[in-house]
Amino acid sequence: MKLVVDENMPFVRELFADFGEIVALNGRHLSAAQVSDADVLLVRSVTQVNQSLLANNTQLKFVGSATIGTDHIDHAYLGSRGIPFASAPGCNATSVGEYVFNALLELADKYHADLRQKTVGIIGAGNTGSAVAKCLTAWGVKVLLCDPLLAQTEDPREFVTLEQLLAEADAISLHVPISHQGEHATYHLLDADKLALMKPDCWLVNASRGDVVDNHALLAKLRAQPFPVALDVWEGEPKPLAELVPLVDIATPHIAGYSLEGKALGTYMLYQTLCELLQVSPTKSLTELLPVNWYQTLTLNQTPDQAELLRLCRFIYDLRDDDRQFRKIHQIPDGFDNMRKNHRHRREFSALALVNADGSEVDCLSKLGFSGVTR
Numbered sequence: 001m002k003l004v005v006d007e008n009m010p011f012v013r014e015l016f017a018d019f020g021e022i023v024a025l026n027g028r029h030l031s032a033a034q035v036s037d038a039d040v041l042l043v044r045s046v047t048q049v050n051q052s053l054l055a056n057n058t059q060l061k062f063v064g065s066a067t068i069g070t071d072h073i074d075h076a077y078l079g080s081r082g083i084p085f086a087s088a089p090g091c092n093a094t095s096v097g098e099y100v101f102n103a104l105l106e107l108a109d110k111y112h113a114d115l116r117q118k119t120v121g122i123i124g125a126g127n128t129g130s131a132v133a134k135c136l137t138a139w140g141v142k143v144l145l146c147d148p149l150l151a152q153t154e155d156p157r158e159f160v161t162l163e164q165l166l167a168e169a170d171a172i173s174l175h176v177p178i179s180h181q182g183e184h185a186t187y188h189l190l191d192a193d194k195l196a197l198m199k200p201d202c203w204l205v206n207a208s209r210g211d212v213v214d215n216h217a218l219l220a221k222l223r224a225q226p227f228p229v230a231l232d233v234w235e236g237e238p239k240p241l242a243e244l245v246p247l248v249d250i251a252t253p254h255i256a257g258y259s260l261e262g263k264a265l266g267t268y269m270l271y272q273t274l275c276e277l278l279q280v281s282p283t284k285s286l287t288e289l290l291p292v293n294w295y296q297t298l299t300l301n302q303t304p305d306q307a308e309l310l311r312l313c314r315f316i317y318d319l320r321d322d323d324r325q326f327r328k329i330h331q332i333p334d335g336f337d338n339m340r341k342n343h344r345h346r347r348e349f350s351a352l353a354l355v356n357a358d359g360s361e362v363d364c365l366s367k368l369g370f371s372g373v374t375r
């Protein structure tokens, strides 16, 4: 069997080598010729999987995307060809949750604000939105959820309308898929009119898809009156609107989901699906592939203050490093993709096992996901 895979997919050889020959290629520039004799195609979000990529291939048995978003997949075309497809729902949700929490802590630090005095509005309350809510709730921050689709279900959580969220939130984080049609389409969900409904100085974080926010409208608003913004995703990736970058406080190249755990789980979920499809038992486990946790002895107050929490979060992932690098490379040809390809995989909070020197467990840190170890 021949497996054509995105080169930016950790542990792909360890997990898939037993199935056949692995050919790892640049996913952004994958051509029809390169996939013409593939039996299995494993992609990430930068590969458009559609008729023009697959028309020459008559032997494809499986397409997998090691991502949460699937807007790069022509589902109707795969369906019409009867080609099985799987993605990896939720694989990097914790990573996104921790990225957004870190970003909000950085904004709070920069603007001398207490995050716990803020109300954070989360638009889209699925896997990534819930992961953000989990971190914020653990830290005692009030959260508003807007998700008109989940609001129609048995979901027991309380939901608000978009208008209510825009009117009440001191910070907004976006967690919707990109969609272009229907009552709840998310393309330019925050357009000039909606941006105008935000409270003055409301913070904005986008780690969903770039075109959920009208980037030109955001640029105009920031030029008229700067306010705190963190963007991980951009319209027109891999070429973000150059004038927008200097006006935002935190700028990164679509790496919110790039924890080692999140990326590895994406690959692993596809391994499980292919095993199922081929009716073979999985023989590999994800935990044996991941490196060991870090142990850190700390002396912490029972409830750390915001500065102490930020220090701890920066210890595991210092968002400012990615922000600094991004500002240097975003206008260089291939800079955006190269930074992603060479991104040093960060670990999730769970990889940091805290040994509190006074022997006590710090409740909010356990709730945030740090491995709490007391002695």
Ligand SMILES: NC(=O)c1ccc[n+]([C@@H]2O[C@H](COP(=O)([O-])OP(=O)(O)OC[C@H]3O[C@@H](n4cnc5c(N)ncnc54)[C@H](O)[C@@H]3O)[C@@H](O)[C@H]2O)c1
Pocket (backbone or CB within 6 Å): 068, 069, 070, 089, 090, 092, 093, 096, 123, 124, 125, 126, 127, 128, 129, 130, 146, 147, 148, 149, 150, 175, 176, 177, 178, 184, 185, 186, 189, 207, 208, 209, 232, 233, 254, 255, 256, 257, 258
């Ligand atoms: N930056 C990154 O690295 C990164 C990583 C993972 C996912 N993402 C993006 O984030 C998106 C969300 O991921 P997820 O795991 O939370 O997906 P999910 O499917 O678990 O949740 C998405 C939620 O959005 C809701 N929704 C849809 N339209 C809406 C609307 N108009 N208003 C409010 N809510 C709406 C849905 O009902 C759903 O509950 C993905 O589709 C992907 O595009 C980005």
Ligand SMILES: O=C(O)[C@H](O)[C@H](O)COP(=O)(O)O
Pocket (backbone or CB within 6 Å): 008, 044, 045, 046, 066, 067, 068, 069, 070, 092, 254, 257
């Ligand atoms: O939808 C997702 O899971 C993320 O946006 C995705 O992981 C981004 O990374 P990429 O697939 O482009 O490497």
